[in-house]
Amino acid sequence: SMLRYKLIYFPIRGRGEVARQLFYLAGVPFKDDRITISEWSSLKAKTPFGQLPVLEVDGHQLAQSFAIFRYLAQEFGFAGDSPLEALWVDVTADQHKEYENKIKPALRFQGSEEEKEQLMRNVAEPARDKYFPLLEKIAEEHGSSGHFVGASLTWVDLLIAEHASILLKQFPGFLDRYPTVLAIVDAILSTPKLKEWLEKRPDTAF
């Protein structure tokens, strides 16, 4: 079949999941091309930056996860209801990226309990406590009861909800100090069409 869109990524949620969710929420068919490591080694040099995800649109390749998410969100109406809202979506996403980069080493760590605890205390908790108050402030000033920015679902809602759901599986209670965030995440994950996708998507660890 002649599908306009193909998303190329590994068979994980990772940096591809928000794109898949956007397609599903918009009801737009796409080829969900989940590739193996060996397929990747031959494809890598043919991608713009040697990285995944890559989105093919009518045969043209687009790389970089946030550029892909923003593009699909703009096309399908998940980028905020005005250019100013779109700016706050972008700003929130960038703040989120900065936080995720800081906390990642602590979340993926496989070592002694003592080292894990140290990483939690010295890396994860400070990163959390720097970012989540800002996120609450953004939601207070620019969001609504079910959204971080604006009054309709945006790609940054999906980004943060996806991260929070992984985080809380690994560290229940980690966000207890941020009830506003938890309430918004809950509301996002309860969106009917998203809930549908969450139930039927391939089950992967991360």
Place this chain on the structure above:
Amino acid sequence: YLSLSNMPNYKLTYFEARGFAEVSRQLFHLSGTPYVDNRIQRERWGEFKSMTPFEKVPVLEIDGKVLPQSFAIARYIAREFGFAGRSNLEAAWIDAYADQFKDYLEYIRPFFKVAIGASQGDFEQLKKEFAEPNRDKFFGFLEKLAKDNGLNGHFVGDSLTWFDLLIADHILTMENFVPGFLDAFPAVLETREKIVNTPKLKEWIEKRP
């Protein structure tokens, strides 16, 4: 107060430097949009810090609403004034390369901080360790991009974009620190030449503080 036009009131606040505000200043100038180019002295930063959403500049005020983050600001203004490509896909391409550029800036930071005098360190050693390999990777992408785009004077599409401005300004900065820094990337340099010779931009470059 009375606004004499439908145009919003724009005020851009940053230090007395090109830095992360220059692209936005250029966009205002190129589009002929009036704005207040608010330059603050570093010694007075303490007074302004708490008035910004994330304690950083630049910030853009639009009718009093304060917006942070240089790339989000540049993207917003570029889309408003027509410097973000001719389609959503072109705009996305620009975003992708701008994100790569941001990563490259992070990687060269140890060198950059010393080059601008914000830290102490071995300039030559940091240049070899951080600036050169990351330059080769990122500008390698740009060299291909410029060639694939037909050496038409733009990195993406056939119209001036905020990404063109971003790269041209960065090259100026790097050449000040390391003359000939990009000599191995002739298509990039040719594209830069065409960008900075855009009449309205040339005008700004000549008269800017």
